[in-house]
Amino acid sequence: xxxxxxxxxxxxxxxxxxxxxxxxxxxxxxxxxxxxxxxxxxxxxxxxxxxxxxxxxxxxxxxxxxxxxxxxxxxxxxxxxxxxxxxxxxxxxxxxxxxxxxxxxxxxxxxxxxxxxxxxxxxxxxxxxxxxxxxxxxxxxxxxxxxxxxxxxxxxxxxxxxxxxxxxxxxxxxxxxxxxxxxxxxxxxxxxxxxxxxxxxxxxxxxxxxxxxxxxxxxxxxxxxxxxxxxxxxxxxxxxxxxxxxxxxxxxxxxxxxxxxxxxxxxxxxxxxxxxxxxxxxxxxxxxxxxxxxxxxx
Numbered sequence: 202x203x204x205x206x207x208x209x210x211x212x213x214x215x216x217x218x219x220x221x222x223x224x225x226x227x228x229x230x231x232x233x234x235x236x237x238x239x240x241x242x243x244x245x246x247x248x249x250x251x252x253x254x255x256x257x258x259x260x261x262x263x264x265x266x267x268x269x270x271x272x273x274x275x276x277x278x279x280x281x282x283x284x285x286x287x288x289x290x291x292x293x294x295x296x297x298x299x300x301x302x303x304x305x306x307x308x309x310x311x312x313x314x315x316x317x318x319x320x321x322x323x324x325x326x327x328x329x330x331x332x333x334x335x336x337x338x339x340x341x342x343x344x345x346x347x348x349x350x351x352x353x354x355x356x357x358x359x360x361x362x363x364x365x366x367x368x369x370x371x372x373x374x375x376x377x378x379x380x381x382x383x384x385x386x387x388x389x390x391x392x393x394x395x396x397x398x399x400x401x402x403x404x405x406x407x408x409x410x411x412x413x414x415x416x417x418x419x420x421x422x423x424x425x426x427x428x429x430x431x432x433x434x435x436x437x438x439x440x441x442x443x444x445x446x447x448x449x450x451x452x453x454x455x456x457x458x459x460x461x462x463x464x465x466x467x468x469x470x471x472x473x474x475x476x477x478x479x480x481x482x483x484x485x486x487x488x489x490x491x492x493x494x495x496x497x498x499x
Contacts, residue, residue, distance in 0.1 A: 228347075230309045231356065235345050238306055243340040245288045249279060249332050253415070257286045260411040275333040281322075281450040284330060284364055284372065288338045289417030300428070301419040306342055308356045312380035314433065315420070318357065320376040321454035326499040328368050336371070339363045343375060356380045383432075396470035403466045404440045412441050438463040451477075455494030461485055 255269030258280070266272050290303045298304050302315055330336060343361040347354060362374040413423050421428040422439045429435045440461040461467055461483070468484040477499070483492040 231345070231347065234309050235342075238342050241306070241342065243305060245291075245338045245340070246335060247287045247338070248335050249287065249330060251275070251277075251332055253286060254279060254283060254332055256411075257283055257415050260408060260415060273332045275331075277332045279330040279332065281324060281453070284374075286415045287336065287364075290419075294419075297419060300432075301421040301425075305340075306358055306360060306378070308345075308358065308380050311382045312354075312356045314381045314383050316379045316381070317457060318377040318379040319454070319456035320374060321452070322450070323373045323452050324450055325369075325371055326449055326451055328366065328371050330364065330366060330371050334366045337365045339365075353382055395472070397472035399468050399470040401466050401468040404461075404463060406438065406463055409438060409440060409463055416441075435460060436462055440465075440467065449499045451497045451499045453494060453496045455481075455492055457492050459485065459489065459491045461491050467491070 251269045251273040254273040254277075255265070258265045258272065259267075290305075292303050292305075296304065298307060298313070298315075300313075300315060307313075307315070340360055340362050342358070344357075344359040346357045346359075348357055349355075356379070358378045358380065360376045360378070362376065363370060364372045364374070409423055413419075418441070422433060422435065423441060424438065426438050429438050440463055462485075465486045467486075469481070470484060471479050471481040474480050474495075477497055479496045479498070481494045481496055482490045485491045
């Protein structure tokens with residue numbers, strides 16, 4: 202379900218000698234960068250609180266009761282996906298990229314425009330994160346590939362994130378970030394497929410602000426509409442791919458195919474494919490697939 206691990210780079214529209222020279226320089230810069238970050242390990246610690254968990258649940262589900270301590274008492278399991286609100290990037294503004302995102306694992310120029318391309322989760326059902334726990338996250342570079350896509354060459358940066366509590370590992374996340382040159386990003390739609398169950402929501406600018414604030418995400422495409430339109434070519438602010446579930450998820454993988462725009466309805470769909478296994482996707486207002494994934498429940 203994740204972007205393919207292609208490594209070929211194709212430079213078109215320029216003389217062969219220039220293409221070869223640019224390709225060599227690009228690979229040299231990337232090789233130097235990869236060597237510098239492949240041993241980097243980031244260790245973070247956070248505490249799961251009733252108040253913070255409740256605010257996230259209230260943002261994703263307006264029917265959530267208003268009493269945080271009754272809804273998330275000490276020892277209550279954290280719903281799958283709520284770990285996104287843990288371990289916010291504790292980075293001063295001066296160290297952020299021009300688009301507002303952190304640069305801990307960002308490749309060198311010209312790959313300065315970032316997209317969240319996909320990822321996967323592996324949960325330990327017998328050891329969920331719980332309210333009141335002090336938890337640790339370890340982040341490292343898992344892999345790096347260069348791929349040619351519809352908007353030119355992109356560097357795919359795969360991060361591994363291990364989250365642990367006092368009993369050991371609770372989940373493993375692999376996150377794929379795609380870095381491209383400064384190009385415009387037209388909105389595209391995906392194919393339409395039958396569904397067995399669905400739910401439609403319309404994330405507003407308030408939803409987007411609240412979720413970005415809770416996760417301390419300062420990527421400007423989520424709150425600066427002038428930047429999103431003029432610098433990155435989107436029609437408006439981009440929605441975050443909000444995800445949380447009360448189900449006991451064993452594993453989940455996903456891939457983003459096209460942007461979701463603020464104030465547009467999003468329909469989350471799915472169908473059962475085997476025992477305890479589901480195919481999932483999110484449709485944009487045109488009915489095309491914007492995000493697709495699969496899940497296994499325990």
